[in-house]
Amino acid sequence: MDPAPDARAFAHHDHAHCAGDGLARAEALVAEKGVRLTPVRRRVLEILLEAHRALGAYDVLQRLAAEGFGNQPPVAYRALDFLVEQGLAHRIRRLNAFTACMHPGTAHAPAFLICRVCDAVAEAPAAPVHAALDDAAAALGFVIERSNIEASGLCPTCRGAAA
Amino acid sequence: MDPAPDARAFAHHDHAHCAGDGLARAEALVAEKGVRLTPVRRRVLEILLEAHRALGAYDVLQRLAAEGFGNQPPVAYRALDFLVEQGLAHRIRRLNAFTACMHPGTAHAPAFLICRVCDAVAEAPAAPVHAALDDAAAALGFVIERSNIEASGLCPTCRGAAA
DNA sequence: TATCGTATGTTATAGCATAACACGTCAAGA
DNA sequence: TCTTGACGTGTTATGCTATAACATACGATA
Numbered sequence: 440m441d442p443a444p445d446a447r448a449f450a451h452h453d454h455a456h457c458a459g460d461g462l463a464r465a466e467a468l469v470a471e472k473g474v475r476l477t478p479v480r481r482r483v484l485e486i487l488l489e490a491h492r493a494l495g496a497y498d499v500l501q502r503l504a505a506e507g508f509g510n511q512p513p514v515a516y517r518a519l520d521f522l523v524e525q526g527l528a529h530r531i532r533r534l535n536a537f538t539a540c541m542h543p544g545t546a547h548a549p550a551f552l553i554c555r556v557c558d559a560v561a562e563a564p565a566a567p568v569h570a571a572l573d574d575a576a577a578a579l580g581f582v583i584e585r586s587n588i589e590a591s592g593l594c595p596t597c598r599g600a601a602a
Numbered sequence: 603m604d605p606a607p608d609a610r611a612f613a614h615h616d617h618a619h620c621a622g623d624g625l626a627r628a629e630a631l632v633a634e635k636g637v638r639l640t641p642v643r644r645r646v647l648e649i650l651l652e653a654h655r656a657l658g659a660y661d662v663l664q665r666l667a668a669e670g671f672g673n674q675p676p677v678a679y680r681a682l683d684f685l686v687e688q689g690l691a692h693r694i695r696r697l698n699a700f701t702a703c704m705h706p707g708t709a710h711a712p713a714f715l716i717c718r719v720c721d722a723v724a725e726a727p728a729a730p731v732h733a734a735l736d737d738a739a740a741a742l743g744f745v746i747e748r749s750n751i752e753a754s755g756l757c758p759t760c761r762g763a764a765a
Numbered sequence: 766t767a768t769c770g771t772a773t774g775t776t777a778t779a780g781c782a783t784a785a786c787a788c789g790t791c792a793a794g795a
Numbered sequence: 796t797c798t799t800g801a802c803g804t805g806t807t808a809t810g811c812t813a814t815a816a817c818a819t820a821c822g823a824t825a
Contacts (some may be wrong), residue, residue, distance in 0.1 A: 496812070513773090513815090514773070550738060552746070554744075563738040563744070565738055571728075571731040571734050572751065575713060580757075581717075581757055583753040584754055587753075588750075589751075590735060590744075591747055592746040593745045660780075672806075676782090676806085698780080768823100768825085774818080775816100775819095776816085777815085777816085777817105778815080786806085786807085787806075788805075790803085791802085792801090794797105794800105
């Protein structure tokens, strides 16, 4: 069903668990923050979790529309922006796309590894990367508030296939 | 003339030197690589150097058109893509914009610091950042080919103004 | 139940990017 | 010299991405 390799890491895993778990964590998080995981927002998160890869806003919108939600771009963008804001999803600028966060709640600073062949996206642990980046910024007197770290290259699967 | 703070670092400097120098280095580089810095490409680089900040493709196109070059998007995009390819310019995805490279030729792996108030863009030295990122990728068996590191926050000038 | 804040829906438009084809130039080889 | 092919530029047309602005609905609270 999903031809793209695993996006959580580049390895197979229990996908159903992965999606269900993500949703459960999301609900706990929003309850804690006092914000609302409305039907549209919840459904968008589910769509991202189920797709298990980066989806464009219009891909999400198409799925929403097919289920009776609004079919205009702002519907998708607002829900996606909300999820990103709450740390439940990430925006991959290189792909003009969004992906469910695989480690919501834990204060993590993700780096994305994007396979140029299969477009699979993995979140890599990036605490050291951010530490180095903060240092570099501090040296210029710049204070970082948000950052995107995105790398493209070959995932293990596609690298194997190429060889 | 240019209301935005310096983009080379967040400090004043000799801008004329900065642009002329950039162009000279660019010519040396293309000669070395055996590629051609045609009039359009050269002019686009000049435009980026003169603007001294990130410009959208359509901003560049407007300036080109005013000087008698083609006025359709591909003209700008092709020149910009060429410059990025040759390491003479960078694409800032967060801003959907392009900026002249401030250290062409030296094998540098830039990290961009983008002020959310004045949109100034600085290239920060990022060798340690890339080292950390390579480590994180290697741990997942991923091979990085290209990467974008972009941070948004407050530059020293705007931070001072806010306080 | 009146009101306010929040969320959703809708219309319209703005902004970013590329596919595909036509034309011109220049250099290498027949 | 002619031809051929690679490269660069110009153009038409289109597709994708994103947001502004306004209207409607719903729920919590006073």
